[in-house]
Amino acid sequence: MGRWKREVLVIIILYLLISTMGVTEGKKGRRNINRKRHSAVSRALEIINGTSNSDAYCLSWRMAVEANNMRGWRTIPIQCWRHVQGYMVGGQYSRDISLIIDQIYAYLDTVSPFADSLDAWIFDVDDTCLSNLFYYQARRFGCDPYNPMEFKIWASKGESLAIPAVLEIFYRLIEVGFKVMLLTGRDEETLGEATVENLVNQGFVGYERLIMRSPEYRGLSAMMYKSEIRRQLMEQGYRVWGNVGDQWSDLQGNYTGDRTFKLPNPMYFVP
Numbered sequence: 001m002g003r004w005k006r007e008v009l010v011i012i013i014l015y016l017l018i019s020t021m022g023v024t025e026g027k028k029g030r031r032n033i034n035r036k037r038h039s040a041v042s043r044a045l046e047i048i049n050g051t052s053n054s055d056a057y058c059l060s061w062r063m064a065v066e067a068n069n070m071r072g073w074r075t076i077p078i079q080c081w082r083h084v085q086g087y088m089v090g091g092q093y094s095r096d097i098s099l100i101i102d103q104i105y106a107y108l109d110t111v112s113p114f115a116d117s118l119d120a121w122i123f124d125v126d127d128t129c130l131s132n133l134f135y136y137q138a139r140r141f142g143c144d145p146y147n148p149m150e151f152k153i154w155a156s157k158g159e160s161l162a163i164p165a166v167l168e169i170f171y172r173l174i175e176v177g178f179k180v181m182l183l184t185g186r187d188e189e190t191l192g193e194a195t196v197e198n199l200v201n202q203g204f205v206g207y208e209r210l211i212m213r214s215p216e217y218r219g220l221s222a223m224m225y226k227s228e229i230r231r232q233l234m235e236q237g238y239r240v241w242g243n244v245g246d247q248w249s250d251l252q253g254n255y256t257g258d259r260t261f262k263l264p265n266p267m268y269f270v271p
């Protein structure tokens, strides 16, 4: 049910309309052509209606997810597989991220760090700095339920690619004088080395700290865990100017930062 189908239909309709225009025939013939034209057009409209119904549903679904009205979901609806695929790889996902990053640049124009080296920015890692698109591509963009073992195997390869617009703003923030903290729920013991390597091989160098989940925080929800880490940063004197993540659990809870920036992620939900 791709966009091409709709485009082909539009071409067919135009062809039918144009080819029957200017035909001079008797009243009967004209009526016949009109009837044919009418049924072809209504059939085309039905097909367009059908495809856009599922597309329309998936657009609503994605909107509900991004606005945090949909919680605790484990998989994306099966009828949205192709829709989410189209969104993720068809260019809109990157455009959405670019627009959000533009907002960070605009916000940066209004603030300036103090001279005490305690001005901080927080970034999440998975699908904020590093993209897991290849992993989810093989799992029908989130139609398949999350599998922690499989994800661990993927993450330990260290093959996630940087999200380019995020890498850009990451450098900009360091340049301006912010201390960039990478805060991830990834397990430190099992994924520490691979994560450091992956960040370096994708150009994420120069950050102040990479904070991963140590054994004492195992089992805590992302929101509780990240709130606690942010509390510790605040106690150490850091001012968190901005907080960027693809999950609401990165951005909610306590000490969330002066501004939060939610990146899109229609593929999975982390509580």
Ligand SMILES: *[C@@H]1O[C@H](CO)[C@@H](O)[C@H](O)[C@H]1NC(C)=O
Pocket (backbone or CB within 6 Å): 045, 046, 049, 050, 053
């Ligand atoms: C469009 O889809 C809706 C919902 O399935 C249906 O009720 C309606 O009759 C359809 N319209 C046409 C022109 O096919």
Ligand SMILES: *[C@@H]1O[C@H](CO)[C@@H](O)[C@H](O)[C@H]1NC(C)=O
Pocket (backbone or CB within 6 Å): 223, 224, 227, 228, 252, 253, 254
């Ligand atoms: C936020 O702080 C309050 C008060 O200290 C605490 O009770 C609550 O659990 C905290 N919430 C989170 C998500 O950490």
Ligand SMILES: [Mg+2]
Pocket (backbone or CB within 6 Å): 124, 125, 126, 127, 128, 245, 246, 247
């Ligand atoms: Mg994430």
